[in-house]
Amino acid sequence: MVAISKIATGNGHGEDSPYFDGWKAYETNPFHPIDRPDGVIQMGLAENQLCFNFIKKWVMEHPEASLCSAEGVNKFEETALFQDYHGMPEFREAVAKFMGKVRGDRVKFDPDRIVMSGGATGAHEMVAFCLADPGEAFLVPTPYYPGFDRDLRWRTGVELVPVVCESSNNFKITRAALEAAYEKAKEANLRVKGLLITNPSNPLGTILDRDTLKGIVKFINEKNIHLIGDEIYAATVFMEPEFVSISEIIEEVECNRDLIHIVYSLSKDMGFPGFRVGIVYSYNDAVVSCARKMSSFGLVSSQTQHLIATMLSDDDFVDSFIVESKEQLFKRHKYFTLSLSQVGIGSLKSNAGLFIWMDLRKLLKEKTFDAEMDLWRVIINEVKLNVSPGSSFHCDEPGWFRVCFANMDDNTMEVALLRITTFMHKHNEAMVPRKLCRRASLKLSLSRRRDDFMSQNMMSPHSPIPQSPLVRART
Amino acid sequence: MVSMSKIATGNGHGENSPYFDGWKAYETNPFHPIDRPDGVIQMGLAENQLCFEFIKKWLMEHPEASLCTAEGVNRFKETALFQDYHGMPEFRQAVAKFMGKVRGDRVKFDPDRIVMSGGATGAHEMVAFCLADPGEALLVPTPYYPGFDRDLRWRTGVELVPVICESSHNFQITRTAMEAAYEKAQEANLKVKGLLITNPSNPLGTIMDRETLKSIVKFINEKNIHLIGDEIYAATVFKDPEFVSISEVIQEVECNHDLIHIVYSLSKDVGFPGFRVGIVYSYNDAVVNCARKMSSYGLVSSQTQHLIATMLNDDDFLHNFIMESKEQLFKRHMYFTWSLSQVGIGSLKSNGGLFIWMDLRKLLKEKTFDAEMDLWRVIINEVKLNVSPGSSFHCHEPGWFRVCFANMEDNTMEVALSRIRSFILKNNESIVPRKLCRRSSLKLSLSRSLSRRMDDFMSPAGIMSPHSPLPQSPLVRART
Numbered sequence: 001m002v003a004i005s006k007i008a009t010g011n012g013h014g015e016d017s018p019y020f021d022g023w024k025a026y027e028t029n030p031f032h033p034i035d036r037p038d039g040v041i042q043m044g045l046a047e048n049q050l051c052f053n054f055i056k057k058w059v060m061e062h063p064e065a066s067l068c069s070a071e072g073v074n075k076f077e078e079t080a081l082f083q084d085y086h087g088m089p090e091f092r093e094a095v096a097k098f099m100g101k102v103r104g105d106r107v108k109f110d111p112d113r114i115v116m117s118g119g120a121t122g123a124h125e126m127v128a129f130c131l132a133d134p135g136e137a138f139l140v141p142t143p144y145y146p147g148f149d150r151d152l153r154w155r156t157g158v159e160l161v162p163v164v165c166e167s168s169n170n171f172k173i174t175r176a177a178l179e180a181a182y183e184k185a186k187e188a189n190l191r192v193k194g195l196l197i198t199n200p201s202n203p204l205g206t207i208l209d210r211d212t213l214k215g216i217v218k219f220i221n222e223k224n225i226h227l228i229g230d231e232i233y234a235a236t237v238f239m240e241p242e243f244v245s246i247s248e249i250i251e252e253v254e255c256n257r258d259l260i261h262i263v264y265s266l267s268k269d270m271g272f273p274g275f276r277v278g279i280v281y282s283y284n285d286a287v288v289s290c291a292r293k294m295s296s297f298g299l300v301s302s303q304t305q306h307l308i309a310t311m312l313s314d315d316d317f318v319d320s321f322i323v324e325s326k327e328q329l330f331k332r333h334k335y336f337t338l339s340l341s342q343v344g345i346g347s348l349k350s351n352a353g354l355f356i357w358m359d360l361r362k363l364l365k366e367k368t369f370d371a372e373m374d375l376w377r378v379i380i381n382e383v384k385l386n387v388s389p390g391s392s393f394h395c396d397e398p399g400w401f402r403v404c405f406a407n408m409d410d411n412t413m414e415v416a417l418l419r420i421t422t423f424m425h426k427h428n429e430a431m432v433p434r435k436l437c438r439r440a441s442l443k444l445s446l447s448r449r450r451d452d453f454m455s456q457n458m459m460s461p462h463s464p465i466p467q468s469p470l471v472r473a474r475t
Numbered sequence: 476m477v478s479m480s481k482i483a484t485g486n487g488h489g490e491n492s493p494y495f496d497g498w499k500a501y502e503t504n505p506f507h508p509i510d511r512p513d514g515v516i517q518m519g520l521a522e523n524q525l526c527f528e529f530i531k532k533w534l535m536e537h538p539e540a541s542l543c544t545a546e547g548v549n550r551f552k553e554t555a556l557f558q559d560y561h562g563m564p565e566f567r568q569a570v571a572k573f574m575g576k577v578r579g580d581r582v583k584f585d586p587d588r589i590v591m592s593g594g595a596t597g598a599h600e601m602v603a604f605c606l607a608d609p610g611e612a613l614l615v616p617t618p619y620y621p622g623f624d625r626d627l628r629w630r631t632g633v634e635l636v637p638v639i640c641e642s643s644h645n646f647q648i649t650r651t652a653m654e655a656a657y658e659k660a661q662e663a664n665l666k667v668k669g670l671l672i673t674n675p676s677n678p679l680g681t682i683m684d685r686e687t688l689k690s691i692v693k694f695i696n697e698k699n700i701h702l703i704g705d706e707i708y709a710a711t712v713f714k715d716p717e718f719v720s721i722s723e724v725i726q727e728v729e730c731n732h733d734l735i736h737i738v739y740s741l742s743k744d745v746g747f748p749g750f751r752v753g754i755v756y757s758y759n760d761a762v763v764n765c766a767r768k769m770s771s772y773g774l775v776s777s778q779t780q781h782l783i784a785t786m787l788n789d790d791d792f793l794h795n796f797i798m799e800s801k802e803q804l805f806k807r808h809m810y811f812t813w814s815l816s817q818v819g820i821g822s823l824k825s826n827g828g829l830f831i832w833m834d835l836r837k838l839l840k841e842k843t844f845d846a847e848m849d850l851w852r853v854i855i856n857e858v859k860l861n862v863s864p865g866s867s868f869h870c871h872e873p874g875w876f877r878v879c880f881a882n883m884e885d886n887t888m889e890v891a892l893s894r895i896r897s898f899i900l901k902n903n904e905s906i907v908p909r910k911l912c913r914r915s916s917l918k919l920s921l922s923r924s925l926s927r928r929m930d931d932f933m934s935p936a937g938i939m940s941p942h943s944p945l946p947q948s949p950l951v952r953a954r955t
Contacts (some may be wrong), residue, residue: 002701002731002733002734002759003668003699004605004759004761004762004765005604005606005607005608005611005668006608007604007605007608007765008604008605008606008761008762008765009761013765013768013769015768049552049556052551052552052555055551056548056551056552059542059543059548059551060543060548062543063544065543066541066542066543066544067534067541068534068537068540068541068543068544068782069538069541069543070535073535076527076530076531076534077524077527077531079749080527080746080747080748080749080750081522081524081746081748081749082748082749083594083742083748083749118593118597118771118772118773118774119558119771119774121771122593122771122772125772129483129630130479130480130482130483131480131483132480133480133481133482136480155630155769155772193478193480224477224478226477256477258477259477267558273555273556273557274554274555274556274557274558274776274777274778275555275777275778276558276773276774276775276776276777284477284479286479286484287479290482290483293488293490294488294630296593296596297593297597297600297626297630297772297773298593298597298751298772298773299593299594299751300751300776301749301750301775301776301778301779302749302750303749303776303778303779303782304776304778304779307778
């Protein structure tokens with residue numbers, strides 16, 4: 001028997017969870033409009049695929065962004081050799097500028113505080129290594145991105161303590177919830193080193209309002225614990241209210257800046273997860289210094305630094321991209337949520353992210369997580385959509401599902417909606433058969449509504465509008 | 476007071492060492508042929524800069540290798556979205572093929588065992604995380620790359636125990652040395668989980684012969700500990716004897732393949748350190764599986780995977796590149812070592828790597844590491860060359876220096892050699908002034924013979940060993 005490490009033989013990698021069933025179903029039978037029209041549609045991957053034509057156009061107009069074109073090859077050698085963990089100055093300046101623009105230029109970011117990492121995945125692990133010892137803990141509001149369980153804990157030995165947020169107040173992060181989590185950690189003899197918030201939220205798609213953010217900053221400052229703000233969805237805020245970053249709040253609230261750190265990435269905002277552009281931005285000099293040394297384990301490829309530097313240094317491109325991206329996301333979000341509401345499916349009111357937090361509590365056989373898993377298996381195997389059940393995000397209440405809407409083209413979106421509609425009709429048919437003719441007219445009204453999406457005069461999709469007869473039948 | 480982690484506040488990052496003085500000297504006053512002709516020449520960075528013209532020519536002929544050209548842009552979207560930690564199949568196939576070719580196609584590598592990492596730096600850390608728990612140990616033959624102290628230990632908590640290799644044996648790894656290190660670890664209550672060898676060696680530039688490798692494989696198999704072979708310099712072997720990889724030896728020696736792992740990278744062999752292409756290749760399925768999951772922390776940029784896949788899938792390019800690289804390294808190595816021998820400076824006989832292991836023991840005031848540091852400061856501050864002292868590589872004996880020769884152009888090499896010559900001549904002047912006229916004629920014959928000799932460098936066959944100065948320099952004789 002050959003001995004490897006405990007880390008290697010344990011399951012801290014997080015992949016032994018039942019949630020991978022959805023992925024397996026997708027991988028064995030992925031949807032393709034022509035080759036596999038009955039395959040599983042991927043709605044569990046938070047990708048931003050809506051702006052590639054825009055980006056490709058820029059790429060074609062700027063051959064100097066590539067090291068392999070006639071215009072760029074004279075920089076090939078120096079770039080291929082560049083392995084300085086400070087990162088290329090032009091890369092850091094471009095990223096700092098982009099981060100500022102995404103926040104409406106209400107704050108400026110210092111290029112010298114920009115540290116590279118292997119995607120946001122590497123950034124989170126790196127921050128945990130810098131701030132906490134094995135056995136110490138971070139507080140994390142629920143529901144949260146499942147990857148945190150691996151990224152923050154696996155090789156670091158750091159613990160996570162949930163800050164339970166409830167649907168009754170739209171999953172707000174309250175002072176009471178923060179204090180309760182802090183107490184719970186103490187009772188478990190865990191030393192709390194920091195609080196990690198994701199804003200805009202994954203999986204909720206909501207942003208934190210100014211007062212909540214101020215409350216959070218006051219809390220961590222009082223407890224003298226770190227605040228890590230994962231802001232990787234900052235540019236996906238497609239509608240009012242405007243995004244407020246931690247970087248803005250600390251200008252307004254008394255606080256020790258040595259406690260403040262931001263994790264950023266281009267994976268969601270730009271749609272470049274493959275390029276592994278992760279960023280740690282810290283207001284603490286010692287953390288910047290340490291993180292920079294650690295970044296050696298996951299630097300951004302200099303080839304990619306060069307591309308990103310050229311792209312994000314182009315002010316016109318950046319300004320136009322941010323506007324274009326918001327518009328595409330807004331349209332897609334509106335169409336999706338309205339269509340769902342037409343068949344009686346609501347979701348948490350949101351204005352950001354690449355997904356919605358769908359409310360299927362009414363469809364649960366009973367208010368349990370087992371019932372949620374049963375419903376999920378039906379969605380995967382019968383409706384043939386890979387969505388993510390709320391329990392995988394540590395949601396405190398069963399019945400919520402995260403559904404991604406920005407990772408597919410319009411046609412695929414139509415197919416997905418059709419499947420959902422069919423499923424809901426079948427589901428309700430079993431309940432109220434005489435509503436049949438009304439449903440047919442409902443289908444017709446769906447196509448007319450699409451034109452309404454061009455303008456912002458949208459009603460809230462928070463609850464189905466108008467109150468669907470299908471829903472009424474059940475309550 | 477804000478509290479961070481122990482890892483952050485400690486000095487496991489390894490940068491508090493005195494060796495950074497050389498870097499600082501270089502950074503404050505770097506050599507430039509026109510702007511700063513008296514600046515410090517960088518000879519402490521093991522980079523391969525000799526083949527870029529060759530590579531650039533290929534790039535210009537293959538626009539499809541880029542995602543940003545008309546020929547490649549149709550792959551931009553799918554590549555930008557590709558974050559699967561298995562890595563692109565074409566990337567793994569191309570790297571597996573390259574690794575095979577570098578070993579003369581004597582072995583085949585399975586693309587499904589190729590796992591990505593953040594450079595060799597990330598690869599080493601990842602392997603340590605997979606194989607050892609905090610407090611457990613890896614054996615490492617000295618002298619070794621200083622980065623191992625950080626990469627293998629810093630965030631992992633793993634310990635390193637040196638396997639002492641001595642100059643009297645040309646620093647070969649002996650069974651005795653391995654057993655001694657293993658014993659020492661046991662006495663210190665450290666559980667040994669593996670042995671890490673670097674072959675070709677950094678800093679020695681030598682390769683391990685077949686017998687040594689077999690003996691190593693037998694040793695780890697008997698002890699049931701892992702063998703990690705860092706082979707990142709495999710393609711830099713520019714002369715016979717031919718490189719022998721662990722991957723070949725395990726076909727010849729009885730051994731549990733679950734113990735065998737290779738670390739690879741394109742930073743040295745191809746000269747792409749900026750692209751962060753690190754590879755872990757393991758014969759152990761559980762390790763491949765675990766490493767693959769860990770690779771999420773340091774995947775290779777898909778943009779770079781695409782470039783490398785296109786480049787290394789071109790068989791003609793591969794074949795020609797490997798040959799061209801060897802030839803350039805051979806010429807540069809020969810010229811450098813021969814020129815040094817002309818002024819009485821010897822180095823360990825080597826046939827690989829991007830550096831030589833220079834022997835300056837004779838120049839030490841006394842046989843101590845303090846004297847080595849003194850000499851080093853003289854070399855940095857007076858000779859204005861940033862070289863790396865042997866103690867930074869944990870060499871057991873003072874007086875050795877690693878000097879890189881492949882990271883500069885010919886003119887800079889000439890300037891470096893001229894400074895070395897002046898330094899040696901000045902040093903001996905103070906000892907034996909009456910050799911003056913002989914030295915001037917030597918100087919003349921040096922320059923004449925240098926240019927004449929350069930032509931000799933075209934063929935590997937006609938070169939004598941630079942192991943000891945040739946011909947026996949009068950300067951050296953004066954000192955002994």
